[in-house]
Amino acid sequence: MTTVALEPTIRRRRRRRRAAKVAKYGALAFAALIVLLPVYVLLVASFKSGTEADPSRAWALPQAWSLDAWREAWNGEQYGLLPFLKNSLKLVIPATLISTMLGSLNGFVLSRWKFPGSDVVFLFLLFGMFIPYQAVMIPLTQIFIDVDFPEGLPRLIFAHIVYGIPITTLIFRSYYATIPEDLIEAARMDRAGMLRTYWSVVLPVSAPAFVVTAIWQFTSIWNDFLFAVFIVTDPAKWPVTVALNNTTGSFVTPYNVQMAAALIASLPTLVVYILMGRYFMRGLMAGALKG
């Protein structure tokens, strides 16, 4: 008797649960669609030929797929990004390597080889991560001129290293805090000095932190616009973000070329994201203290 009476409620509950599930997946899929919408627009527009690149057909797929816009944005005479991509590479590789190594050394000392006041020093460094860089930009460009610092990319590399110290130190410091104290203590018992302990105990287990930090620095330096636009005055030395903004900021640039250019400029960081998403994510969480 009871089972008969209960059945409709159970069925109703089940139906409601299924409806909730459909709604949930629907909402998640809709959000994914919106997030990917700009990518669709970029791709579709970039594969259109010049004659087809008309705003009225902008949402439609290309009738004839064409690589013209990609060719033009890659190394075309007028809008080619290739020289600027090279500048960005020349900038991002040394800046990422040096700031990651600095972060590793700092993080090691500030978590595992502390000195009196090292926590205060950490705070002192950390604050540098949050400042709006506008607040140092005028004196920074001035100081470069005053000391005759080599123009162009060296200035930019230097700036990214200096202002990268806080975040790289933070990531390594949190990572090294998870190394078991016994390991460090054992090295100390063996009368190993600081550099020896770093070299033979800490460095060998640092690979994940190096990957996380390097990805973080690579992405933020590649995508930087603020430092570049203030520091690099010679257009031949522009990194790709400044060149892209210059190309696309003009109304005469055909929009299929604009979209291809935006894709080309984003490809390196996107490839890193797709291949190393897990590490990218960890950097984000470590940088939760940062924006």
Place this chain on the structure above:
Amino acid sequence: MRKIRRWGPGLLLVSPSILLVAVFVYGLIGWNVKVSLSDWRQAQETSGFDTGAYAELFPSAELGQVVEFFRSIVTGYQSDTLTTDPAWVVDVRHALLFTIAFVAGALIVGGSLAFLLDKGVSGEGMFRAIYLFPMAVSFIAAGVVWRWLMNPAPGDRSTGFNLLFDKLGLGFLRNEWYLGPDWGAAALAVPAVWALSGYIMALYLAGFRGVPEELREAARMDGASEWRVYRHVVFPHLRPVTLSALIILGHISIKVFDLIVAIGGKQLITQTPAVYMWILIYDARDYAKGAAIATLLLVGISVLIIPYLIYTVRSEREA
């Protein structure tokens, strides 16, 4: 003294970084404040002390001016009697509108996505990867496509969302986006929400997952419905996450620059304080005023960050 042999090398190893940060963060901030208080208003640097730059950014002490200043910011009404720099008043209004729309939008979207993902769905990894991918793209590149998506051109020249709305029979949704005279700055927050929601989602998801399962189970045993479990057990646990998210979003918002330049260029209608500072330096060569705006940005961010840093370090020490 014997101990110094133990910790001395550590200090020595970190000292180059300490020195660099001392000079290039703190030293240059000081120098910037000095520039903001100078009469360096043209290309030629001078050394005279002058508070003129700040005088153009704040209303004078008269009550009437103060009221007018805030009225202009809130209503967007351009006053002729106000002595403050009119472009700056517009900038502050834009910054406020942008901040409100951006912070609220990213918190709501990011929080909801995390809530939906919390219980575990199949394909969670894929959803997460999609929501987070905008973090890997520069604001400059994103700005290229968003400027097109939010293009306000009328009629035949419609593009982007307006065109899509027309095609889907949703023409009433057409709007002027970032060129809207009243709420344009809020439209600029749309791409910013797009870019940062995934990050906020990730923060909240970590927060959700950090709530001990026993706590949820205990509440269920007490007969609490799933919604009440969330309301009384899970959500209170998320307060620190919300605080972090607010700080992160707020400080991005105060200094937003690339995105605005990529979408609106140097137009006044999309201008924010950071963009105005750039224009003042590059086009007007008004270094004192540029430095004054940069100083105000720093003050705004410090008010947000310093208490947060102290709070974070304190809870780290307690743990």
